[in-house]
Amino acid sequence: MISFNSIPGNIRVPLAYVEFDNTRAVAGTPAMPYKVLFVGQKVSAGTAAVNTLYRVATADAAIALFGPGAMLARMIQMYKSINRSCDVWAIALADAVAGVAATGTCLFSGTATAAGTFAIYIGGDRVRFAVPSGMTASQAATALAAAVTADTTLAVTATADTATVTFTARHKGVCGNDIDLRFNYYSDDATPAGLAATLSQVGSVVAGSGNPDMADAITAMGDNWFQGMVTPYTDSANMAALEAELLDRWGGVRQIGGLAYCSYRATHANSVTFGDGRNSPLVCCMPSGQNPNPTWIWAAATAAQATASVALDPARPFQSLPLTGLMPPPETSRWMLDELNLLLNDGMSTWEVDAGGVIRINRLITMYQENTYGLPDASYLNINTPCTIEYLRYSLRTRVTQKFPRHKLADDGVDYGPGQAIATPKTIKAEIVALASEWVEAGLVENLDQFREELVVERNASDRDRVDVLVPPDLVNQFMIFAAQIQFRL
Incomplete structure (x- = not known):
């Protein structure tokens, strides 16, 4: 007897009634939004209300919502310059009332003896003004302030002054x-003769002190699923709040896991110390x-490339x-191999600069380093691991809800009538194995025979409406290191 969804069994009015069933309509692994x-x-010029979720289609929309020069607007501008395919949302925060804005100075001295152009880089943005011969230090200060x-x-x-x-x-805040x-980042920049300037960072x-509290923003997220999050804040309170929210989302009840991206500006030693103190x-x-660009721009650029790649293939390194868009530091400020290795052993990702001066990702890792007993644990080292298993969970849930939306549940071994909407452990297992074969074809998992052998599908002994499943995928790994020995002969 066929299990109809909407055509009643007791209807007597003629003639033909046909319904649709889409449980077999979708094939292959689903694309995860x-x-x-x-x-x-944000700044006051932005139209957005604080602690409110907004969808942001373009960089211009970000400027209108959060204001020109706003941290949040600049983050989205950087992201959109690299990645236009992912769906961008944002929550704006106001400066903390108790916060303090960071300040620095530029002190001019001397008098220009030749005309030229003065160039200063502020957070990686170049500001210039014309210097005529005879310009005094006070005039130069006035000109620079006007240009800024x-x-x-x-x-x-x-x-x-x-x-x-x-x-x-x-x-306001620590981020400042x-x-x-x-001065003079590029080789063709030069301070006009006779004029001198000294910077205090x-x-x-x-x-700067007193970052905004992310608690209200976390509340504003609700149960909306974000596969990626970008934060400018690395202070202990905000990091702890974000890590707790991410872990709760990751769990088996909410099932809306995502990865957060941030950046940290410090010396190598302090960067290692910061990474060693976290474990998410x-x-x-x-x-x-010591890069010219601020950390929130670094976080946005890193997230842009990472999320674009993960959306296409979560297992690819x-x-x-x-x-693109980040300015490399001078060669003397770039980290060497042993320094990069220390960072990667303390939860910090790494970058390098190519011959053309382009900053490129070296390796992206999570901050997870130790298990609950304080012992080294590399199970979540590469960010590909949480990204891949999150996709596997999504595709498994999609497959089960697509194939068994309103099915009855029964034991194996009974000859049920054809067309019956009945699921058994055997039919569910067959569907999961079929899905796993698609994971293999997509290059996400390997060793299908092992998967088939270790897969467990059984009815719950206490709740007969429930099926319990143990899914044992062997994830495809990332080709990170090639080691060889050339054993030559003469």
Whole structure:
């Protein structure tokens, strides 16, 4: 007897009644929708309400919502310049009332003896002004402050007082301390003769403090599923709150797991210390070193390449992908192999610079390093692992709900009538094995025979409406290291 969904068995009105059943309509592994959430601060010019979820289609939309120069707008601009395929959402935060904005200075001296162009880089953004012969230090300070004020996209504002320009981070908080100041980044930049300037980095005059609290933003997320999240905050309180939320989402009840991306600016030693102090399998942190760009831009660029790749193939590694738009530090500030290896052993991802000056991903890892007993555990080392098993879970749930949407459940070994919507452990197991063969074809898992042998599908002894399944995939790995010995003869 066929199990109809909508045609009643007692209808007597003629003639033909035909319904549809889509349980066999979909074949192959499903494409998982990929949504990325950004959290960061806005400025007053932005139209967005704080702690409210917005879908952001374009970089221009981000500027309108969060304001020109806003941290959040700049993050999304960077992301969109690399990755236009993933669905972007954002939650804006206001500056903390108790927060303090970081400040730095530029002190001019001397008088220009030749005309030229003065160039300063603020968070990687170049600001220039014309210097005529005879320009004094006070005039140069006024000109620089005016040039900074004219560019509302910068991470700072500026005021001039005699020969000193004071830069104030556009946002209150610790993040302002990551705004780099430097002169003459490119070889053809040069300070005009006779004029001199001395920098005090942003955060060294007045240290930024008091990041916004992410608690309300986490509440605003609700149960919306974001496969990627990008945060500018690496302070202990916000990291702990985010890690707890990610772990809860990852669990078997909510099943909306995602990976968060952040960045950390410090010396190599302090970057290692920071990484060693965290242990989340769902956070990827890219240290920026002494790079000109601020950490929130680094986090956005890293997330852009990672999420674009994961959306296409969660098992494929990321080495050599370019972080387009980031400015490499001078060669003397780049980390060597032994330094990179230390970072990778302390939960921090790594990057390198190619011969053309392009920053490229070296390796992306999670911050997970130890099990609950404090012993080394590499089970979640590569971010491909949580990304791949999250996809496997999604495709398994999709397959089961697609093939058995309203089925009855019975034991194996009974000759049920054809067309009956009845699931048995045997039919469910066959469907899971078929799905696993598609995982193999997609290059996500290997060793199908082992999977088939170790797969367990059984009815629950206490709840006869429930099936319990043990799914044992052997994940495909990433080709990271090639080791060879050339044993030659003469």
